[in-house]
Amino acid sequence: MSFSSTDVTSLRAAATGDVFARGDNGLVDAVAAQNTLILHNPDIAVVAADEADVSLAVRFAAEHRLSVTVQSTGHGAWRPVSEGLLLVTGKLDTVSVDEDERIATIGAGARWSAVIDAAAPFGLTPITGSSPHVGAVGYTLGGGLGPLARSHGFTTDWVHGFRVVIGDGSVVIATTSENPDLFWALRGGKGGLGIVTEMRLELVPLRTVFGGSLFYDTPDVETALRAWVDWTATAPDNVTTSVALLSMPPIEEIPEPFRGRFLLALRFTYPGNPEDGDRLLQPLRQAAPVYLNGVTEIPTTAMGSIHADPTEATPIWDLGLLLNRIDQDFVTELLASFGPGTNSPFVAVEIRHLGGATRHDVEGGSAVGGRTSAFTLTLIGVVPPLFERMEAIAHDFLDRTERWVSAETNINFSSHVDTPEHFAQAWPPEVFDRLARVRATYDPEGLFAFGPVEAVPQA
Numbered sequence: 318m319s320f321s322s323t324d325v326t327s328l329r330a331a332a333t334g335d336v337f338a339r340g341d342n343g344l345v346d347a348v349a350a351q352n353t354l355i356l357h358n359p360d361i362a363v364v365a366a367d368e369a370d371v372s373l374a375v376r377f378a379a380e381h382r383l384s385v386t387v388q389s390t391g392h393g394a395w396r397p398v399s400e401g402l403l404l405v406t407g408k409l410d411t412v413s414v415d416e417d418e419r420i421a422t423i424g425a426g427a428r429w430s431a432v433i434d435a436a437a438p439f440g441l442t443p444i445t446g447s448s449p450h451v452g453a454v455g456y457t458l459g460g461g462l463g464p465l466a467r468s469h470g471f472t473t474d475w476v477h478g479f480r481v482v483i484g485d486g487s488v489v490i491a492t493t494s495e496n497p498d499l500f501w502a503l504r505g506g507k508g509g510l511g512i513v514t515e516m517r518l519e520l521v522p523l524r525t526v527f528g529g530s531l532f533y534d535t536p537d538v539e540t541a542l543r544a545w546v547d548w549t550a551t552a553p554d555n556v557t558t559s560v561a562l563l564s565m566p567p568i569e570e571i572p573e574p575f576r577g578r579f580l581l582a583l584r585f586t587y588p589g590n591p592e593d594g595d596r597l598l599q600p601l602r603q604a605a606p607v608y609l610n611g612v613t614e615i616p617t618t619a620m621g622s623i624h625a626d627p628t629e630a631t632p633i634w635d636l637g638l639l640l641n642r643i644d645q646d647f648v649t650e651l652l653a654s655f656g657p658g659t660n661s662p663f664v665a666v667e668i669r670h671l672g673g674a675t676r677h678d679v680e681g682g683s684a685v686g687g688r689t690s691a692f693t694l695t696l697i698g699v700v701p702p703l704f705e706r707m708e709a710i711a712h713d714f715l716d717r718t719e720r721w722v723s724a725e726t727n728i729n730f731s732s733h734v735d736t737p738e739h740f741a742q743a744w745p746p747e748v749f750d751r752l753a754r755v756r757a758t759y760d761p762e763g764l765f766a767f768g769p770v771e772a773v774p775q776a
């Protein structure tokens with residue numbers, strides 16, 4: 318890697334967006350991640366104002382042998398970027414909707430909230446994740462499992478095409494007919510393939526869902542959790558549910574009914590009429606006394622309230638994986654580590670039910686990992702002094718629950734991928750190998766850093 322201050326001045330003059338070199342005022346804010354413990358400090362950051370800036374930055378990186386990483390909202394940052402060029406796409410946030418074709422054209426920096434709001438006036442909605450604040454493109458490149466996962470599958474199953482800046486700085490289209498291998502790879506392969514500048518996503522006609530959360534108080538957590546696990550064995554494919562053991566801190570920012578409590582949240586989403594939804598919910602409502610019932614008919618614009626993910630940047634420790642199955646013995650292990658009375662340091666321990674449409678691949682295939690898994694499991698902590706304890710508890714739990722854990726994960730649910738083996742697990746082995754071949758085609762110099770080690774191209 319070598320570039321001079323004159324090179325930076327030339328890049329700055331050619332770019333429409335902002336260019337920061339290490340040490341420049343404004344760099345820290347421009348590259349801030351959602352996890353406040355991750356502090357990026359790249360050699361250079363380009364805040365792209367348009368697609369031409371993306372090409373310019375990639376060509377600059379190629380010329381000066383810099384690795385390229387990309388960040389939109391920073392929700393997916395799992396290690397600090399400490400060298401190379403960090404391309405920030407947050408300003409490429411345009412969204413337009415073609416009502417007749419039911420297609421949204423989504424800029425690389427757009428959050429789901431912008432897509433949801435643009436689609437809603439036409440009675441349409443994207444298949445999103447749990448949080449409207451997450452970036453639509455970064456999320457979809459990893460597959461994307463949200464509150465409509467069982468009825469509508471992975472979000473990437475709804476993609477019609479991408480515009481991508483590849484390793485030589487040129488722009489290519491990836492669809493089923495143009496660069497189909499790149500299209501296959503971008504549907505779940507996530508990184509190391511190029512910088513997506515735009516995504517065309519099919520929208521579904523849906524104005525409301527029957528959704529929200531049932532909350533069970535501490536004494537009823539075990540009964541409700543065990544009933545949900547049994548219920549998932551025969552749950553209809555058009556209902557998506559998840560549970561979260563929530564340990565709410567006793568602080569003012571947490572609203573009164575939740576403050577300082579240990580609760581089970583059972584999230585429920587049914588994309589149909591409220592009468593049918595209510596009938597489907599009934600066994601879960603009757604499984605144990607309900608502390609708060611927040612399940613009702615809501616507009617798709619309010620779907621973020623189902624999981625109510627935090628929006629503020631915070632320090633985060635998390636661990637994610639997929640499960641083959643769960644049963645009552647698994648619940649016993651889960652409660653022994655994270656249940657009431659364990660003084661669990663985790664703010665949330667979440668299990669999402671997969672299956673239904675998530676099992677069906679698209680015509681022509683995709684690179685998504687985790688289609689054969691039945692559940693996700695995510696452990697989340699936000700109090701740094703407790704992180705070491707969390708790690709120890711998590712490892713002890715994983716030692717006891719190996720038989721339920723899937724060999725394969727999904728890159729959006731892998732949290733920090735710290736070893737090459739852990740990284741490879743995010744896809745089936747044959748998909749992982751094919752992804753490597755596609756990466757070599759579109760990024761032969763290995764410019765786009767992705768994976769556990771910071772890839773710095775050698776001169």
Ligand SMILES: Cc1cc2nc3c(=O)[nH]c(=O)nc-3n(C[C@H](O)[C@H](O)[C@H](O)COP(=O)(O)OP(=O)(O)OC[C@H]3O[C@@H](n4cnc5c(N)ncnc54)[C@H](O)[C@@H]3O)c2cc1C
Nearest residue numbers: 389390391392393394446447452455456461462508513729
């Ligand atoms: C609160 C929260 C809720 C979440 N909920 C869900 C969920 O319901 N379902 C789910 O599947 N995942 C979920 N995730 C995981 C999330 O989808 C991933 O972390 C995703 O990568 C975030 O994308 P981003 O662009 O917002 O983040 P960033 O940190 O900006 O980007 C993350 C990565 O995405 C890739 N990327 C982003 N933009 C581009 C681009 N233009 N071109 C090429 N690569 C790009 C890069 O590899 C980049 O490192 C959640 C994460 C958080 C923090």
